[in-house]
Amino acid sequence: MTLFQRLSGACAGVFAAAFLLAVPAQADIKIGVIFDYTGPFAAGGSQAAAIGTKSAIDIINERGGVEGHKIIATYADAQSKSEVAINEMTRLLEQEKVDLIMGVFSSAHCVPMAQRVDQLQRFMWANVCVASSVFKDKNLKYVFRSQVHSDQFGEASCVFANENAKSRLGKEPKDLRIAIIYEDGPYGAGVASGNEATCKELGLNIVLKEGYAATSPDLSSLVTKLKRARPDVILHTGYNPDITLFLRQARELGLKWDALIGHGAGYGQIDKLRETFGKDADFIYNVDPVAAQLLDPKTLAAGLGDVTAEMVKRYKAETNAQEVPPHTSMGFNQTWIFLTDVLPRAIKKHGGFNPEALRKAALETDIPVGGTIQGYGVKFFGPGTPMAGQNERSSPVVMQYVDGATKVVWPAAIKTVDPTLPLPKGHTYAK
Numbered sequence: 001m002t003l004f005q006r007l008s009g010a011c012a013g014v015f016a017a018a019f020l021l022a023v024p025a026q027a028d029i030k031i032g033v034i035f036d037y038t039g040p041f042a043a044g045g046s047q048a049a050a051i052g053t054k055s056a057i058d059i060i061n062e063r064g065g066v067e068g069h070k071i072i073a074t075y076a077d078a079q080s081k082s083e084v085a086i087n088e089m090t091r092l093l094e095q096e097k098v099d100l101i102m103g104v105f106s107s108a109h110c111v112p113m114a115q116r117v118d119q120l121q122r123f124m125w126a127n128v129c130v131a132s133s134v135f136k137d138k139n140l141k142y143v144f145r146s147q148v149h150s151d152q153f154g155e156a157s158c159v160f161a162n163e164n165a166k167s168r169l170g171k172e173p174k175d176l177r178i179a180i181i182y183e184d185g186p187y188g189a190g191v192a193s194g195n196e197a198t199c200k201e202l203g204l205n206i207v208l209k210e211g212y213a214a215t216s217p218d219l220s221s222l223v224t225k226l227k228r229a230r231p232d233v234i235l236h237t238g239y240n241p242d243i244t245l246f247l248r249q250a251r252e253l254g255l256k257w258d259a260l261i262g263h264g265a266g267y268g269q270i271d272k273l274r275e276t277f278g279k280d281a282d283f284i285y286n287v288d289p290v291a292a293q294l295l296d297p298k299t300l301a302a303g304l305g306d307v308t309a310e311m312v313k314r315y316k317a318e319t320n321a322q323e324v325p326p327h328t329s330m331g332f333n334q335t336w337i338f339l340t341d342v343l344p345r346a347i348k349k350h351g352g353f354n355p356e357a358l359r360k361a362a363l364e365t366d367i368p369v370g371g372t373i374q375g376y377g378v379k380f381f382g383p384g385t386p387m388a389g390q391n392e393r394s395s396p397v398v399m400q401y402v403d404g405a406t407k408v409v410w411p412a413a414i415k416t417v418d419p420t421l422p423l424p425k426g427h428t429y430a431k
Contacts, residue, residue: 028072032092034103039080044240044266045327046105049128052331055314060339067347085109107131107187114143123355127334131186135390144362146378146391148289153263154194156287160398160410162202168421177207179231183238184211191237191263214242223253232258240266256431258422261285268326270401280428290397292329292373301371308373333374
């Protein structure tokens with residue numbers, strides 16, 4: 001039985017139990033949760049995010065709900081297809097009569113969904129999709145995202161490369177050869193745009209910028225172009241099958257580098273990469289919002305360490321995995337912020353959980369740094385600003401995989417180890 005089937009069964013059980021119990025004390029709050037439970041995006045991080053999201057909802061319900069209201073979640077599978085995601089969103093809003101939409105892994109789904117929800121004056125809380133284009137110059141009123149956005153991903157990897165060019169690679173930043181490769185959807189293009197802008201601003205030498213279709217069956221021509229360009233550092237944004245294809249063909253064709261820096265999605269799934277590549281997956285970097293379990297609980301608000309521990313326990317029980325990927329924290333954290341900060345205020349201060357009450361409550365969110373399980377704070381850019389609805393306090397980190405474990409290597413203030421840079425001699429991809 002798939003995760004989606006189990007979720008659907010659990011959801012049906014909740015509805016049946018509610019019916020048998022007759023009249024609840026207060027109206028339930030219906031949330032339509034959309035993720036990719038099947039298709040290529042599922043293994044790229046969407047399933048992990050979905051588990052984190054469901055865990056947060058379950059914990060809140062076990063604690064009595066929100067201001068006496070039980071959360072009823074209806075889980076929908078986008079199947080890694082944009083048209084299915086939009087159709088499921090429409091079904092949830094019109095047929096299931098949900099009060100809001102939550103979730104969404106792929107930015108290719110998120111961009112049109114956000115615009116449609118806003119046109120309908122309904123409410124959407126985006127958990128995982130990162131494309132800056134979801135919000136940039138759209139002036140959305142009813143869509144909010146406390147998650148990091150793609151411009152920040154692109155900035156982080158270039159700043160990391162710049163800071164380590166001389167000290168670890170023995171090169172002046174202007175001599176550091178950078179290649180930017182990316183899937184050409186909103187997600188990859190958004191991160192690549194941030195890469196290009198920041199690397200140019202820092203004076204790094206961009207020797208190649210190349211996009212490709214995430215569904216491409218062959219990336220050997222891209223690998224050949226990279227061999228000719230001879231980059232020291234490759235900045236790559238992709239999902240799951242395309243990352244696997246790139247790494248396999250790079251190995252077959254003898255492409256070498258000092259550092260490969262990924263940007264979330266498939267690069268956030270170290271278990272999947274190690275299953276396929278074994279030790280060849282060691283020392284890959286990943287820019288992502290931090291996996292919460294990597295942070296020192298003492299740096300966070302009281303009680304958040306216990307919340308993270310519960311999230312980790314539930315994820316491992318659900319999957320039998322040892323490594324908990326960043327996407328689990330993303331799904332959980334954004335859901336937790338909504339259920340413990342925005343939703344209670346909407347009910348108590350603004351009279352309920354209709355789109356207008358939720359919008360007003362979100363705009364009043366003011367969580368300081370250290371106030372979420374991923375460390376960053378939350379305050380949304382207001383109406384009329386270029387990124388209205390986006391969290392202005394979000395921030396990613398740079399992580400590195402070492403012997404199957406995830407280590408934080410940037411920023412320096414919270415790093416847990418120094419980066420291994422360049423790749424050690426003897427590594428398959430080492431120069």
